[in-house]
Amino acid sequence: MEGFAPEVAVVTHAGGEKLEEPLVIRPTSEAIIWATYAKWIQSYRDLPLLYNQWCNVVRWELRPRVFLRTTEFLWQEGHTAHETADEAIAEALLILREVYVDAAEKVLGLPVLPGRKSAAERFPGAEETLTMEGMMRDRKALQAGTSHYLGQNFAKAYGVQFQDREGEQQYAFATSWGVSTRLVGGVIMTHGDDKGLRLPPALAPYEVVVVPIYKSDDERARVHEALGRVKEALGTRRVKVDDRDQLRPGYKYNEWELKGVPLRVELGPRDAAGNHVVVARRDTGEKETIPETALAEAVDKLLDQIQENLYQDALAFREANTFTPKDYEEFKEIIAGGGGFLRGAWCGDAECEAQIKADTKATIRLLPLQPEQPGEPCVHCGKPGAELATWAQAY
RNA sequence: CGGGGCGUAGCGCAGCUUGGUUAGCGCGCCUGCUUUGGGAGCAGGAGGUCGCCGGUUCGAAUCCGGCCGCCCCGACCA
Numbered sequence: 001m002e003g004f005a006p007e008v009a010v011v012t013h014a015g016g017e018k019l020e021e022p023l024v025i026r027p028t029s030e031a032i033i034w035a036t037y038a039k040w041i042q043s044y045r046d047l048p049l050l051y052n053q054w055c056n057v058v059r060w061e062l063r064p065r066v067f068l069r070t071t072e073f074l075w076q077e078g079h080t081a082h083e084t085a086d087e088a089i090a091e092a093l094l095i096l097r098e099v100y101v102d103a104a105e106k107v108l109g110l111p112v113l114p115g116r117k118s119a120a121e122r123f124p125g126a127e128e129t130l131t132m133e134g135m136m137r138d139r140k141a142l143q144a145g146t147s148h149y150l151g152q153n154f155a156k157a158y159g160v161q162f163q164d165r166e167g168e169q170q171y172a173f174a175t176s177w178g179v180s181t182r183l184v185g186g187v188i189m190t191h192g193d194d195k196g197l198r199l200p201p202a203l204a205p206y207e208v209v210v211v212p213i214y215k216s217d218d219e220r221a222r223v224h225e226a227l228g229r230v231k232e233a234l235g236t237r238r239v240k241v242d243d244r245d246q247l248r249p250g251y252k253y254n255e256w257e258l259k260g261v262p263l264r265v266e267l268g269p270r271d272a273a274g275n276h277v278v279v280a281r282r283d284t285g286e287k288e289t290i291p292e293t294a295l296a297e298a299v300d301k302l303l304d305q306i307q308e309n310l311y312q313d314a315l316a317f318r319e320a321n322t323f324t325p326k327d328y329e330e331f332k333e334i335i336a337g338g339g340g341f342l343r344g345a346w347c348g349d350a351e352c353e354a355q356i357k358a359d360t361k362a363t364i365r366l367l368p369l370q371p372e373q374p375g376e377p378c379v380h381c382g383k384p385g386a387e388l389a390t391w392a393q394a395y
Numbered sequence: 396c397g398g399g400g401c402g403u404a405g406c407g408c409a410g411c412u413u414g415g416u417u418a419g420c421g422c423g424c425c426u427g428c429u430u431u432g433g434g435a436g437c438a439g440g441a442g443g444u445c446g447c448c449g450g451u452u453c454g455a456a457u458c459c460g461g462c463c464g465c466c467c468c469g470a471c472c473a
Contacts, residue, residue: 006471028473062471069472123473143473180473213432250433257433268432278432395472 004028004124007059025058030125030150030176033079034158041172044083044164048091052078067185068142068395075180081172083164085151088173089128092149093369095177096130100145108183109200109307110134110190111315112144113341113390115366120350127151133365133390135318136189139339141365141392144186147177190314197260198283200310201303206240208299209261211252213268226272226292230265233295237303257282262306263299283309328380331391335360341392345374345385352381362391 004027011023026032033051040046058072078095082088096114104110112132122129126148134144155161155171164170191198201207212227214220231239240261242252249266256264266278266287277295280287283306290298321340325331331342342362346352357363367387374385 057473059472061473063469073473075473146473178473182473211432215431248431248433248435250431250435252434253432254434266432270432 004059007061009058009060026055027057027059028176028178029053029055029057029077030079030154031158033176034154034160034174037079037081037155037172038158038160041081041160041162043162046162047081047083047172048087049081050078051080052076065395067188068182070181073181075178077176077178080175081155081160082175083162083170083173085149085173088151088175089149092128092130092147092175092177095175096132096145096147100147100177100179101132104132104134104144104183104186105311107200107202108187109202109310109314110144110183110186111311111318113366115369115390117146118350118353118364118367118389120353121364123148125150125153127153130369131366133392133394134186134190135314135321135341135392136186136395137192137317138189139321139392141341141394142182142186142189143365143394144183145177145179148175150174150176191260191310195254196258198310199260199262201262201307204260204262205238206261207238207303208234208240208263208265209252209256210234210239210241210265210267211249211256212241212243213249213266215269219269219272222272223267223269226267226275226277229292230267230277230295233292234299235296237299253280263302265295281306283313325379331356331362331379332360335362335393339393341365341390342379343388343390344379345376346387346389347378347381347383348386349378349381349383352378352383356380356391360391361393363394364389365392365394366390 008027009025011025012019014023037049041049054074054076056072056074057077060071061069063069064071080088080091082091101112101114104112112134114130114132117123117129117131123146128149130147130149131143132145134142136142150173152171152173154174160172161169162172187199187203188197191200199205210227210230212220212223214223227241231241242256244252249268253264253266260282262282264280264282266280268278271277271289275293276289276291278287279290279295279298279302281302318341321338322343323334323340324343325334331344334340334342339362346364346367353364367389372388374388376385377383378385
């Protein structure tokens with residue numbers, strides 16, 4: 001874990017006294033997990049082993065950034081131990097694709113690219129680091145989740161051996177993987193617009209906010225009667241009725257738009273009289289009048305459309321800002337002109353990678369999961385291309 | 396740690412260069428009336444050790460010195 005040393009926080013004082021032994025605050029839990037696995041794993045029959053935990057970790061970064069890089073953050077971390085390298089590699093890949101990418105795209109509506117990290121960008125102690133990368137609205141990349149194949153590095157460091165099917169002692173093969181509250185930042189920076197948050201319905205605490213509108217007590221009574229029917233129609237969907245009396249409708253519209261509620265139902269005297277409501281989408285701003293009898297079905301359809309639209313909107317943005325520079329001059333021009341994802345051939349040389357970073361602040365965000373021969377010379381040095389890389393400036 | 400910027404009412408800011416009445420403005424807050432289908436209007440009102448310490452001066456938010464805190468850029472990074 002030497003790669004973590006610069007960002008490890010150490011407690012030297014507690015209880016008003018200097019501690020005899022300093023306490024290291026975990027930046028990730030491999031040390032705890034593998035010290036424990038050493039006691040739990042003796043036989044191939046103990047494998048595979050998977051533990052997941054949610055916990056806070058601390059990393060003393062030089063430059064914290066709200067949501068994206070905070071000194072302390074909540075995350076989920078999973079740790080597995082396996083009999084074989086192939087099984088561990090498959091696990092790391094499975095978590096990335098079937099869990100992280102799936103959740104990012106289907107629930108959070110974040111289009112992400114899965115891939116491998118270059119050696120320079122790899123997790124300390126990993127043989128291979130897999131990533132999913134998203135593009136924020138400022139065209140910078142965000143590493144939205146990682147999954148690592150750790151080989152036998154941790155098993156060797158912590159003495160985790162097991163007796164295999166042939167009776168031989170072997171070191172276990174490991175993976176670890178995590179996503180954090182950084183994803184909250186990802187959602188904000190991918191979907192947010194000038195009016196505030198736009199939350200994907202699958203994630204939104206409230207899918208629908210209902211704003212009743214009335215002037216007189218008489219109107220209020222009639223609107224409330226209709227409100228009863230509307231609430232009934234919306235059933236078990238996550239609905240907030242904003243019945244705060246002292247605020248006017250326009251204020252409420254803006255406030256709920258700021259908070260990102262996907263759908264707003266406006267219910268005034270005219271609607272109550274006509275047995276309909278006005279439904280407004282947060283993602284597009286479109287409004288339409290819908291009969292009470294058709295409300296439930298329409299809301300479901302609209303929520304599905306919003307979920308899909310937010311994803312497609314972000315995907316279109318990413319694609320519109322993904323480039324294939326023909327040479328290094330164009331590469332630098334694109335970065336200078338606002339950036340984006342830059343796809344091109346890379347010779348595989350770490351020095352070349354470092355020079356590009358020094359020139360442009362762009363780093364290799366990912367390499368394809370299945371290595372691809374680019375069939376072109378390195379975009380920077382002109383030597384034969386070994387990998388098809390995607391560069392970007394990143395958070 | 397290097398470079399840049401900022402601390403004035405709950406929040407956001409002006410005033411400072413060129414010292415001089417009760418330190419202003421917007422939002423918010425309080426009271427009243429009118430309002431309510433896209434962030435209400437009018438009237439009245441409350442609220443400030445001008446980041447801290449010291450100096451110059453008849454007089455300091457303003458000038459000088461020191462200190463503290465915050466933000467941005469760079470080096471490190473989920």
